[in-house]
Amino acid sequence: MLLKNSIRSIIFLSILYLVIRLPLQSQTSLPNIIEALKINYAINLDGKLDEECWSQVKRISNFTQREISNGEPPTELTEVGICYNKDYLFIGVWCYDKEPDKIITKSMQRDFAYWEGDNFEVLIDTYNDKRNGYLFVTNPSGARADILIAQNGDAYNDDWNGVWDVAAEINGQGWFAEFEIPFTSLKFSEQAEQVWGINFERNIRRKREQLLWQNWSRDNFFEMVSGAGHLIGLKDIKSCNLLELKPFTLGGFEKIPSQDANSVLKIGGDINYLISPTLKVNLTANTDFAQVESDVMQINLTRFSLFYPEKREFFLEGKDFFTFNFGDERIFYSRQIGLLNRQEVPILAGGRLVGKVGNTNLGVLTMQTSEKDTLPSTNFSVVRVKQDIFERSSIGVILTAKNLPGHYNYVYGTDFNFSTPNFLGNKNLTILASIAQSQTQDLGNTNNLIYGAFIGFPNDIIRAEAYFIAVQKNFNPEIGFLNRTNYKRIGASFKYAPRPDFIPFIQQFVFKPLDINIYLTDETNELESFTYELRPLAFETKSGEYFEFDFQQYYDRVDVPFNLYGQTIPAGKYWFSKYRAEFETYRGRSFVVNINADIGKHYTASGASLGSSFKWNLSPKLNITGGYQKNYLELPDGVLDIDEFITHFTYSFNTKLFTSLFAQWNNIDEAILVNFRINWIPNIGSDFYLVFNQKINTMNQAITFQDFVVIAKLIWRFPVKM
Structure with a gap:
């Protein structure tokens, strides 16, 4: 009864607090319109912003803090200007910084982890439907990342690779960037004069400062297309009916123990065609995915x-x-x-x-x-x-x-x-x-x-x-x-995350009194599984560190015995609980650490797990990540002791040539899987890959080299305007 009353009190006070603060929220900053300047020449993409158009274009600079001091003016000046010709949209960005030597840039890789360093993001809603958009991101090193946004930010595809380019430069005044986005890479309706949704975000990572042009309320987020401003001035532009040919040639060989080496030769490709400005056809033949990085091996301690x-x-x-x-x-x-x-x-x-x-x-x-x-x-x-x-x-x-x-x-x-x-x-x-x-x-x-x-x-x-x-x-x-099948699932959760101004080092608390999932057998409504998580304390500090503590309660009805890496979990009804804690340092630092641990029961076992991971940024060219996970379970018939290691090295020669080394091992499979990949982008939209995969058996404390594959693959893009 006391717990129920406490929960009711928390909910009541939270709703009261929410209603009281409604008038304080604002999401729009004026002007919320940016006008593009039409030019009849191309821009030399170098990040210097020294073309004549950049001195003529109307710039916007009315950014507002979403973090760390919501609603406050920025501590650094940011300006944006847009111009275009018949083929490209150009976006110029002036990220002034009074301490340019403290700018944080961590990567030059394609699809880099942009949230870890200084960056600038552009969100474009070409349909102006307030639902779908394109997100383009760069950093002071000129790295590229892009995302397709759907359902007003609730769905996104961060694996999309669009055809566009960017260049950036750091100097004594800050860092500056030029985006070049072909109209053929965007889908938009046929109109004499376009009105698009657009928004901008700048992150100054050392200050934990997140600056948005529009939609800076904390109840929203940048990818919410509906909160964007407007881009006007685009006249007589056409997406055109673009035919894109992307043939590939692949060659290599593979060697498997007790078999002769096999040579590999494969030819195939894709055809992409914009049949209208908003509809695209993709055709593929003899499809191949040899360049794809290996799956991470997963340890499964469940029956699903x-x-x-x-x-x-x-x-x-x-x-x-x-x-x-x-x-x-x-x-x-x-x-x-x-x-x-x-x-x-x-x-x-x-x-x-x-x-x-x-x-x-x-x-x-x-x-x-x-x-x-x-x-x-x-x-x-x-x-x-x-x-x-x-x-x-x-x-x-x-x-x-x-x-x-x-x-x-x-x-x-x-x-x-x-x-x-x-x-x-x-x-x-x-x-x-x-x-x-x-x-x-x-x-x-x-x-x-x-x-x-x-x-x-x-x-x-x-x-x-x-x-x-x-x-x-x-x-x-x-x-x-x-x-799973043949079940009903009922669930609910509630989080209360106040931002206490009276505690100087806390940015936000997170209290979760309720997070419950109930599984019932569909036909009989008999309880099948139950999970409940209570988070009495979690917080993020103003310096960016994060801590949480959880209590977890489980119930599982096992109708058929299942195997857990050589140990059998008998049929039965199991109640068990765990305590869990996690700590992570601020991701904007050059060395980031995450540590998590839990202790408690797991079916018939008593035990604990410990996980740790790190990311070490030595320079924009070199990054090292690693992780270790240990699961220790004492079961009636023996001990299950599982160790997992994973490491990932990336090195970039520049923003168009990079390498990666990925390796993983666990003592269940007793094998090291190694993936080494070189990716060269000779021009935007084309790729050359050189991939090595090696399996190394570590059984019986001996090392045996097993499956070996080396593949070279060239994908070349031929755009044809129809």
Whole structure:
């Protein structure tokens, strides 16, 4: 009763505090319009900003702190100007700094971890639909990162690699950058005069200062496209019907013990075509992903399947057009195509259509895999349509299909997404509802549904959510991902994160009195699993350090015994709990450390785990990361003692040539997996890769070199304007 009363009091006081502070929030800074200047010449991309247009362009400089002192003016001046010609959008950035020797720049790599150092970000909403956008990022070294934004920032694809360039320079006044973005890399509607959404963010990492041009309320975040300002002055520009040819040639060899060395020669490629300014077709033949970095080996201490992220570029581009999820359950999971048990299945050919027509988002994908061993040639297809409604909401449908000789599997569903930034005046509220059904040959077409609903209140001081999901026993998405079947899941969480001005060294507390997940067997409503997490204390300091402490309570009903690396967990009903703590130093430092540990029960075992990781930035050219994880469990039949090591070196010669070395080992597999990769970008959109993969067996305290693969791959981009 005391706990219930305490929780009610916290919720009441939090809501009261939220309502009281409503009038204090503001998200717009005037002017919120930036005008582009038309020029008839190209810019020499060097970061010097010495072309005539940069002295003529109208610059904006009205940035506001989101962090560390919300709503306050910046401590350093930032200016932005935009000009364009018939082919390119140019963005000039003046990041003045009174102490330029203290600027933090950590990387020159493509897709660098931009949140770790000084950077500048550009968010462009070319449809001006306040939902979708392109995010372009650079740092004082001129590194490039880019992200596709969808669902007003709730979904994003940070593996997208657009065709654009940037240059930056540090001098005695600060650092400066020039962006060059081809109009052919952007999708936008045909209009004589364009009005786009646009926003800018600068981070001064040593001061923990986050500066935004617009939308600087802490209840929001930069990727929220709906809070952007406006870009005007773009007249008579065309995306054009661009045909992009990207053939590749691959050669190499592989050596497996007890087998002769195999040479590898492969030719294939992609064709990309903008059939309209907002619709793009991608065709692929003899598809290959040899340059993709290896998966991280994962230790599984549960009875459920592990989830591995997609890393293959063809499936990453436009992936947000196909998203249809129920929490962790996915109707479409692209790793079901061309992979089986994490081993490659050759892809013969495929095609994809993605884009937007009016207020309709469209994604169509079809892929054909070839025969391999006993696996027949299989077709995988997905159709996803989503209609924008209201200001930030949508309604959509999906169809997935898997067809092979003698077998078929279909899933079709519909979803509704309502989102508003105006709840209780200016707070965010999200409501989701979805339902889908599967049809599988030789599997009964009853009890084959998945359905669910979600409500969320994602804001700075208060973050709360509740949801319900049901998965019936015959629901079978064969090109999706299910963690388990035949269950109902009910959950809710509540976080209270005040920012106490009266404590000088604390930036924000996080209290989480409620985070609960209940799993019931779908047909009987019998309790199957239960998790509860209480976070009585977590905080971030003004210097950027973070600490949290959690109590976790678990229940799991094991109906069938399962194996845990040689130890058996018998059938039964298990209640167990753990205590967990985590500490991390500020990510803006040159040496960053994370330490986490837990102690308690795990099914029939008593034990603990310890994890640690570090990132060491020696220069913008050289970065080293490493990690160690130990799991120690004392079970009735013995001890399970697991050690994992991982390390990653990256070295950049410049922003177009870099190398990486990735190695991992654990004492379960008793093998070291090594991946070494060289990536050269001879021109934007083209890539050369040289990849070495080596497996080293460490069983019986002996080292044996096993599987070895070396691959060279050249991908060349030929753009053809139609």
